[in-house]
Amino acid sequence: MYSIQHLFFSTLLLFTITSCCTPNKELTEEVIAVNPSYFIQESLMEPITTEDHSLSDGSKVECYKVVVKSIPHEHKMGPWCPTHIKDSKEKGGIWFEGGKVYDVDGHFISNIGEFYSDEKWNLYNEDGSIKVTKTQEACEGAAKPDVEDIYKNHCVECQPSFYHHHITTYYIPTKPIYQTSFSRVRRGIMGLAFNGVNFDPPAPTDAILKAHTLAPLDDCGGHVNPHTGYHYHAVTGCTKEIKQTDQHAPMIGYAIDGFGVYASKDSNGSRPTDLDACGGHEDQIRGYHYHAGETGDNQILGCLNGATGEMIVSH
DSSP: OOOTTSOTTOSSOOOOEEEOSSOOOOOOSOOOOOOGGGSOGGGBSSOOEEEEEEOTTSOEEEEEEEEEOOOOSSSOOOOOSOSBTTOOGGGSOEEEETTEEEEOOHHHHHTHHHHTTOTTOOOBOTTSBBOBOOSHHHHHHHSSSSOOGGGSSOBOOOOGGGGTTOEEEEEEESSOOEEEEEEEEOSSOSEEETTSOEEOSOOOHHHHHHTTOBOOBOTTSEEEETTTEEEESSOOSOSOOBOOSSSSOOEEEEETTSOEEEOSSOTTSOOOSOOOTTSEEEETTTEEEEEOOOGGGSOSOSOEEEOOOEEEEEO
């Protein structure tokens, strides 16, 4: 829901990239160009255009300029936090721990101290009402490195309406440039779904839990932060998918380096066994491409193998 390591309301979100020293294998198959027609037209603030733009490797290449408001058209956003310990799972979202996905219902909230073996958890009041950050001020008081004491032990959610004025511009190379070493993106963006919502790096769960806060995702794997608005930390099958002519997993978007992103599993429910550290591999039809991590992984993409474009948020 929020990236605790970010600065608030930065008008330009840059990537924090760490390059790995271990070279990847050479790409042997054809690099497949980005197809802008895959994006949902209703999600766009303006038609997609091309523009020369600098990538992370310093090269200036032709990129697609994609301008959106990060609002999905295929599904509703939320809910995230239930409001009472008797609420069913329909009133809350999901949380992940140890590769597993849990429904954030009233029972989960009331037993979270036992779940994490930590008696300091106390997310609800004596009357059973759950402590939720219901205002923009409360959301932002919890969504920063030094969580304000008043917002510790809260279920944290930000409403999309708080940041409806955000407009996000993405620059994605029209044809990916494969690199000899991968890079880990620690903040910013990993990729973009066809509905214009970004795939974020892993949520900083250690920092969230340290403040005894919980920041659930909705059932579609998304939540809201003050910097980029609504975004995804998991892929659950809610977004536009492009089915493949074979049994391969459907395509769900593009990484910010221009390589395609596909769902975790193919039509038989199998996940590829030859994926690299970034979740990528190649075949003769799709060239090099990525597969999203499973829902409980807190990692849609592990890293990026191409020179990355950029995301700029206007407030």
